[in-house]
Amino acid sequence: xxxxxxxxxxxxxxxxxxxxxxxxxxxxxxxxxxxxxxxxxxxxxxxxxxxxxxxxxxxxxxxxxxxxxxxxxxxxxxxxxxxxxxxxxxxxxxxxxxxxxxxxxxxxxxxxxxxxxxxxxxxxxxxxxxxxxxxxxxxxxxxxxxxxxxxxxxxxxxxxxxxxxxxxxxxxxxxxxxxxxxxxxxxxxxxxxxxxxxxxxxxxxxxxxxxxxxxxxxxxxxxxxxxxxxxxxxxxxxxxxxxxxxxxxxxxxxxxxxxxxxxxxxxxxxxxxxxxxxxxxxxxxxxxxxxxxxxxxxxxxxxxxxxxxxxxxxxxxxxxxxxxxxxxxxxxxxxxxxxxxxxxxxxxxxxxxxxxxxxxxxxxxxxxxxxxxxxxxxxxxxxxxxxxxxxxxxxxxxxxxxxxxxxxxxxxxxxxxxxxxxxxxxxxxxxxxxxxxxxxxxxxxxxxxxxxxxxxxxxxxxxx
Amino acid sequence: xxxxxxxxxxxxxxxxxxxxxxxxxxxxxxxxxxxxxxxxxxxxxxxxxxxxxxxxxxxxxxxxxxxxxxxxxxxxxxxxxxxxxxxxxxxxxxxxxxxxxxxxxxxxxxxxxxxxxxxxxxxxxxxxxxxxxxxxxxxxxxxxxxxxxxxxxxxxxxxxxxxxxxxxxxxxxxxxxxxxxxxxxxxxxxxxxxxxxxxxxxxxxxxxxxxxxxxxxxxxxxxxxxxxxxxxxxxxxxxxxxxxxxxxxxxxxxxxxxxxxxxxxxxxxxxxxxxxxxxxxxxxxxxxxxxxxxxxxxxxxxxxxxxxxxxxxxxxxxxxxxxxxxxxxxxxxxxxxxxxxxxxxxxxxxxxxxxxxxxxxxxxxxxxxxxxxxxxxxxxxxxxxxxxxxxxxxxxxxxxxxxxxxxxxxxxxxxxxxxxxxxxxxxxxxxxxxxxxxxxxxxxxxxxxxxxxxxxxxxxxxxx
Numbered sequence: 042x043x044x045x046x047x048x049x050x051x052x053x054x055x056x057x058x059x060x061x062x063x064x065x066x067x068x069x070x071x072x073x074x075x076x077x078x079x080x081x082x083x084x085x086x087x088x089x090x091x092x093x094x095x096x097x098x099x100x101x102x103x104x105x106x107x108x109x110x111x112x113x114x115x116x117x118x119x120x121x122x123x124x125x126x127x128x129x130x131x132x133x134x135x136x137x138x139x140x141x142x143x144x145x146x147x148x149x150x151x152x153x154x155x156x157x158x159x160x161x162x163x164x165x166x167x168x169x170x171x172x173x174x175x176x177x178x179x180x181x182x183x184x185x186x187x188x189x190x191x192x193x194x195x196x197x198x199x200x201x202x203x204x205x206x207x208x209x210x211x212x213x214x215x216x217x218x219x220x221x222x223x224x225x226x227x228x229x230x231x232x233x234x235x236x237x238x239x240x241x242x243x244x245x246x247x248x249x250x251x252x253x254x255x256x257x258x259x260x261x262x263x264x265x266x267x268x269x270x271x272x273x274x275x276x277x278x279x280x281x282x283x284x285x286x287x288x289x290x291x292x293x294x295x296x297x298x299x300x301x302x303x304x305x306x307x308x309x310x311x312x313x314x315x316x317x318x319x320x321x322x323x324x325x326x327x328x329x330x331x332x333x334x335x336x337x338x339x340x341x342x343x344x345x346x347x348x349x350x351x352x353x354x355x356x357x358x359x360x361x362x363x364x365x366x367x368x369x370x371x372x373x374x375x376x377x378x379x380x381x382x383x384x385x386x387x388x389x390x391x392x393x394x395x396x397x398x399x400x401x402x403x404x405x406x407x408x409x410x411x412x413x414x415x416x417x418x419x420x421x422x423x424x425x426x427x428x429x430x431x432x433x434x435x436x437x438x439x440x441x442x443x444x445x446x447x448x449x450x451x452x453x454x455x456x457x458x459x460x461x462x463x464x465x466x467x468x469x470x471x472x473x474x475x476x477x478x479x480x481x482x483x484x485x486x487x488x489x490x491x492x493x494x495x496x497x498x499x500x501x502x503x504x505x
Numbered sequence: 506x507x508x509x510x511x512x513x514x515x516x517x518x519x520x521x522x523x524x525x526x527x528x529x530x531x532x533x534x535x536x537x538x539x540x541x542x543x544x545x546x547x548x549x550x551x552x553x554x555x556x557x558x559x560x561x562x563x564x565x566x567x568x569x570x571x572x573x574x575x576x577x578x579x580x581x582x583x584x585x586x587x588x589x590x591x592x593x594x595x596x597x598x599x600x601x602x603x604x605x606x607x608x609x610x611x612x613x614x615x616x617x618x619x620x621x622x623x624x625x626x627x628x629x630x631x632x633x634x635x636x637x638x639x640x641x642x643x644x645x646x647x648x649x650x651x652x653x654x655x656x657x658x659x660x661x662x663x664x665x666x667x668x669x670x671x672x673x674x675x676x677x678x679x680x681x682x683x684x685x686x687x688x689x690x691x692x693x694x695x696x697x698x699x700x701x702x703x704x705x706x707x708x709x710x711x712x713x714x715x716x717x718x719x720x721x722x723x724x725x726x727x728x729x730x731x732x733x734x735x736x737x738x739x740x741x742x743x744x745x746x747x748x749x750x751x752x753x754x755x756x757x758x759x760x761x762x763x764x765x766x767x768x769x770x771x772x773x774x775x776x777x778x779x780x781x782x783x784x785x786x787x788x789x790x791x792x793x794x795x796x797x798x799x800x801x802x803x804x805x806x807x808x809x810x811x812x813x814x815x816x817x818x819x820x821x822x823x824x825x826x827x828x829x830x831x832x833x834x835x836x837x838x839x840x841x842x843x844x845x846x847x848x849x850x851x852x853x854x855x856x857x858x859x860x861x862x863x864x865x866x867x868x869x870x871x872x873x874x875x876x877x878x879x880x881x882x883x884x885x886x887x888x889x890x891x892x893x894x895x896x897x898x899x900x901x902x903x904x905x906x907x908x909x910x911x912x913x914x915x916x917x918x919x920x921x922x923x924x925x926x927x928x929x930x931x932x933x934x935x936x937x938x939x940x941x942x943x944x945x946x947x948x949x950x951x952x953x954x955x956x957x958x959x960x961x962x963x964x965x966x967x968x969x
Contacts, residue, residue, distance in 0.1 A: 073818060073819030073820065073821070074818060074819065075818070132821055133815070133817060133818075133819070133821055135815075135817060139716070139717075197819060197820075224722075238721060240721065240822065242820045242822065244820070249784075249785060250783040250784050250785050251783060251784030252603070252784075252932060252935050252936060252937070253603075253934065253935040253936065254783070254934075254935060255905060255933045255934040255935070256807040256809055256833060256835075256934075257702060257704065257835060257903075257904050257905025257906050258688075258800070258903075258904045258905050258929075258933065259783075259800060259904065260800065260805045260806075260807045260833075260835050260904060261747060261789070261790075261791055261796075261799035261800040261803055261805035261835070261904065262779075262788050262789055262790065262796045262797070262799055262800035262904075263783065263785060263788065263789050264785065264787075264789045265789075265807060265808065267738075267808040267810075267811050268738075268742070268744060268808065270811075271735040271738045271739055271808075271811075272739070272744045274731075274732075274735045275735055275736070275739045278732070280732060280736045283725060315726075319714040319715060319718070319723075319727065320713075320714050320715030320716075321713060321714050321727060321728065321861070322859040322860075323728075323859060324726050324727065325725070325726055325727050325728045325729075326725070326726065327725055332725075332726045333726070335725035335726055336722070336723060336724065336725040336726035337725075339725055341724045341725035342724075343720045343724045343729060343822075343824060344729065344731040344732065344735075344813075344814065345720055345814050345815055345820070345821060345822055345823055345824070345825070346731075346813065346814035346815040346816040346821070346823075346825065347731050347734075347735075347811055347812065347813045347814060347816070347828065348811065348812050348813075348816040349808075349810065349811045349812075350808065350809045350810035350811060350831065351597070351599075351809055351810040351831060352810040352811070352812040352829065352831070353597060353599060354537060354538060354539070354597075355537030355538065355597065355661060355868075356537065356661075356706045356708070356809070356831055356833070356868045357537070357596055357597055357809060357810070357831075357934065358704070358706065358807075358809055358833055358905075358906075358934060359809055359810075359934050359935065360807060360809070361809070361810065364811065365816065367814065367815060367816070367820055367821075369720060369724075369820070369822055371720075371721060371724050371725070395786040395787060396786075397785075404819075404820045439721075439722075440721050440722045440723065440724060440725065440726075441719060441721025441722050441822075442721050442822075465722075468716060469719045469722065470717065470718075470719040470720075470821065470822060470823050471716050471717040471718060471719070471823065472716060472717065473716070
């Protein structure tokens with residue numbers, strides 16, 4: 042009954058909620074770009090002011106990088122507490138020339154909001170805030186205590202906030218925490234996501250001669266940094282099988298259980314359709330695993346960027362004296378980014394040997410995380426999604442990383458429910474990111490429904 | 506005696522000659538950059554006006570790209586004719602931040618002129634012009650007929666001018682043609698260069714999915730363009746042996762004769778010293794050949810530039826949907842760039858297969874050229890250099906390409922003497938290019954001495 046009022050509030054206040062998200066998306070809060078620090082702070086303040094307007098007490102938690110935000114509305118110590126996570130920072134937007142409209146000038150078209158961060162993660166966590174608002178204003182009060190923890194460094198230095206969690210352990214106490222930073226597999230299947238891969242990112246720079254050299258004069262006489270780099274890359278991952286070739290890489294890898302593989306296989310998925318959708322002739326898969334498993338339940342290694350020599354207009358016959366690659370690995374339980382970094386770094390140094398000099402820079406890593414499909418909080422999530430979207434919910438595994446989640450699992454000891462509202466074609470981390478308005482408003486309803494579900498669990502026999 | 510007057514003219518007019526070169530170097534005549542077309546034309550006009558001031562008749566020859574310049578001063582039909590080649594265009598200057606001073610603001614320091622083009626080729630061919638001026642003004646008249654052919658596309662589309670040569674065949678008639686676009690092996694050994702490698706340059710772009718993809722979401726499920734590209738590169742050249750792996754690549758390769766290998770080995774050279782000079786731990790060599798042979802008498806393949814994915818500040822977890830490499834091969838007689846292009850293109854398309862789409866763009870190629878060490882015109886070149894620099898001259902092979910030279914060999918049927926004045930540390934095609942003032946002024950004297958040598962040959966028994 043109260044949920045109906047919350048849903049009605051969302052229906053009646055669509056324009057305001059969308060307008061607020063649009064304002065939020067105008068802020069170019071790129072955490073990886075130093076010159077955007079003020080914008081990142083402004084984005085965090087946007088959430089802070091909004092939550093304060095909803096009667097939340099807020100605290101800004103400084104970190105070694107960008108600040109975090111904590112907010113709470115404690116209704117009663119007898120009620121369960123839901124902790125909701127989000128992040129206000131976004132990925133860089135380049136290459137800008139591939140955007141149809143400017144990334145920080147949100148545009149509404151084709152039932153979607155187009156902007157950097159529209160899905161990841163401003164749109165998704167603002168749906169949670171909208172669900173709280175709707176519950177409060179529609180139904181009068183929240184059926185549970187609600188806390189928010191919002192970070193500003195998810196796309197850049199996610200360790201920064203994680204390092205602060207231990208000291209705020211008491212504040213973060215909760216019965217469940219909810220993350221809306223994942224996808225539905227398609228428009229017809231809302232989903233709870235069971236697992237995340239961990240991540241480890243690094244930058245490798247090979248230096249050769251003391252400067253760029255004429256490739257006519259020196260070609261054949263020098264180890265060329267681009268050659269050394271591609272020699273390194275070809276020895277980090279087998280091109281045919283997809284196996285990572287770094288010794289020790291698979292030592293700590295948990296094989297997915299048959300039950301997990303079966304659950305994942307239950308979602309709607311067709312390799313040929315997916316290939317077509319992505320504009321490729323066929324999908325890749327690690328030898329011995331399906332494409333879907335390769336992209337979710339298996340560790341892998343990507344070269345996210347490469348640059349060396351002359352890449353401008355025309356041709357320049359140089360042997361560039363530097364070549365750089367940005368490399369990341371995706372990890373699964375029990376791999377640890379620090380151990381993997383040591384193994385990869387060792388192997389790269391062996392491969393370069395005396396053929397150049399190598400500099401390796403580590404970026405923040407993230408732990409992998411697998412959840413329990415039998416948890417009542419996960420089951421409540423599936424029900425809330427079905428109630429809000431009127432469609433059957435499914436269970437997914439997620440190939441990406443939310444480095445913060447495993448830390449919050451560790452510090453709170455609470456079960457995690459990943460209940461995201463995005464669609465696969467939202468172009469996360471790419472030009473022309475967007476978020477369907479249906480997903481935003483439906484997400485707000487699912488957020489309200491989840492609070493109702495957990496509130497109902499409070500009175501259930503056996504709790505506390 | 507007349508040569509003494511020419512040398513005295515150069516000694517007495519150093520400042521003027523250097524000032525003229527400095528003005529010439531201020532023109533940013535980058536033929537590869539469309540927006541520099543006017544500057545390229547301005548540079549050609551600089552030579553035109555200068556040669557006209559020396560009593561040369563000039564003609565501008567249009568091409569499909571930048572114009573060429575022809576100039577002649579015909580003293581007598583009974584005298585031999587020397588055709589001198591040069592180019593006014595220069596390589597791009599980026600990365601600009603590695604230049605100590607701006608590339609087009611020439612600076613004189615440490616006995617050198619620092620600027621893009623100071624050596625390659627403005628400084629070198631302007632030394633020839635200065636040699637002509639000194640002979641004319643010092644000795645009153647030239648001992649031979651002199652023609653100049655100056656192009657504006659050597660660093661960009663060298664085929665453009667070459668395509669025009671056939672129609673000017675009569676004008677280009679000569680007894681010998683001289684090219685100053687090569688190096689001494691060191692300051693103490695002036696040199697005639699016997700051979701050039703040919704060149705073939707191309708750009709390869711691999712495209713994967715319809716846009717950049719999140720590497721967490723898709724890592725393990727897609728053929729990644731950067732992976733496909735490094736797979737292509739690793740199959741074009743063996744990293745350990747340096748052998749080009751493209752089928753047919755070596756089919757037409759002439760092995761250097763024992764005499765040529767011996768001549769090359771006679772120049773001053775030490776692998777360990779060269780490695781140290783270049784700032785590397787050791788030189789590379791193709792298996793079965795010395796480093797020096799690998800860099801001059803053997804064909805090879807270089808990746809001159811590579812780019813893909815995110816290469817900016819920080820880290821972006823994308824699978825870039827494009828990866829590009831600029832690749833060039835250096836060729837030796839009887840390899841033909843067109844045949845090699847077809848072989849490389851075929852192999853690249855095989856390697857990519859259905860793992861992506863590939864676009865291959867061919868840049869202008871150049872033929873290889875080997876000269877005859879016994880030619881009297883080559884021997885005259887060695888004597889002229891020794892007279893001008895007061896040091897013993899040696900014979901070299903050159904790893905680079907001057908695509909125009911083999912065309913001029915074909916059209917004129919005349920012997921070619923490559924008599925360049927640069928030093929190996931002049932940073933050709935790289936930041937901080939420079940040209941020693943000694944080399945410029947000594948080059949002018951060598952040019953004057955060569956005219957005197959050829960003039961003396963005119964009266965020698967057996968000529969004509």
